[in-house]
Amino acid sequence: MPILSQIFIYPIKSLAGIQLPAWEVDNNGLRYDRKWMLVDGQGQFLSQRRLPKMALIKPRMERDSLILSAPGQRDFEISLHPSGGGELAVEIWRDRCLARTVSSAADDWFGTALQTDCSLVYLPDDQIRQVDQRYALAEDQTAFSDGFPFLLVSENSLNALNRLLQTPVSILRFRPNLVLADCESFAEDAWRRIKINDIEFRLPKPCSRCSVPGIDPETALSAKEPLATLNRMRRWDNHIYFGQNALHDRPGQLAVGDRVDILAYGEKQPPLS
Structure with a gap:
């Protein structure tokens, strides 16, 4: 069995x-699984296919926070229960949906870690992405x-x-x-x-x-x-x-x-x- x-x-x-x-x-x-995503300036999702160093950024959960660690940087904390942020149309393969930005501080932290301009977004609870x-x-x-x-x-x-x-x-x-x-x-x-x-x-x-x-x-x-x-x-x-x-x-x-x-x-x- x-x-x-x-x-x-x-x-x-x-x-x-x-x-x-x-x-x-x-x-x-699974709760919180791929609730967040990094996108480029055109709203296209970023992945290890394009930026292999994404593999080196490690998350952990502490109480109501997601703590992110990257080589050579101080840890960065975001809420497990995001709210607000600007609305942004994003694309995952052929799918388009509306996400919300997390913060400019998050964008700067990831930009430094990956040496590229990017934005961290999350899928709000009122948005449904159909399979x-x-x-x-x-x-x-x-x-x-x-x-x-x-x-x-x-x-x-x-x-x-x-x-x-x-x-x-x-x-x-x-x-x-x-x-x-x-x-x-x-x-x-x-x-x-x-x-x-x-x-x-x-x-x-x-x-x-x-x-x-x-x-x-x-x-x-x-x-x-x-x-x-x-x-x-x-x-x-x-x-x-x-x-x-x-x-x-x-x-x-x-x-x-x-x-x-x-x-x-x-x-x-x-x-x-």
């Missing part, structure tokens, strides 16, 4: 994540994730990859929200519906990977692996796949050790052996 072995949130899109023993699930996914309707229900929503509120990966899928690598990589390369143990490698490819602690999840689409897994989260340096090996073992229809996108049917609570019930199976996505 699979179990939930790790939980991660990424409060600011494309920065380092926070590992948690238990966490609340709200309408957008791609090709894969979702009308009520499905997310914050500033690439497209889905959850990314799910199994430990043994990573183990299968690492057995082919000269230098193993950590699960952090793949930025999952939910990591599962006690299942076969890539078993998640055939899961269509699962339940964890009374929250049902739909797995409509595998996750196609970009260049980010090639960035070492501890150094921000890029390398050919693990993408070169993934290209040999997990390539289909001109994309590399690792992990499954997921949607949830209701809010609730998740904790490490929760049992994972498989409610429905389907054809493997991607269709690889």
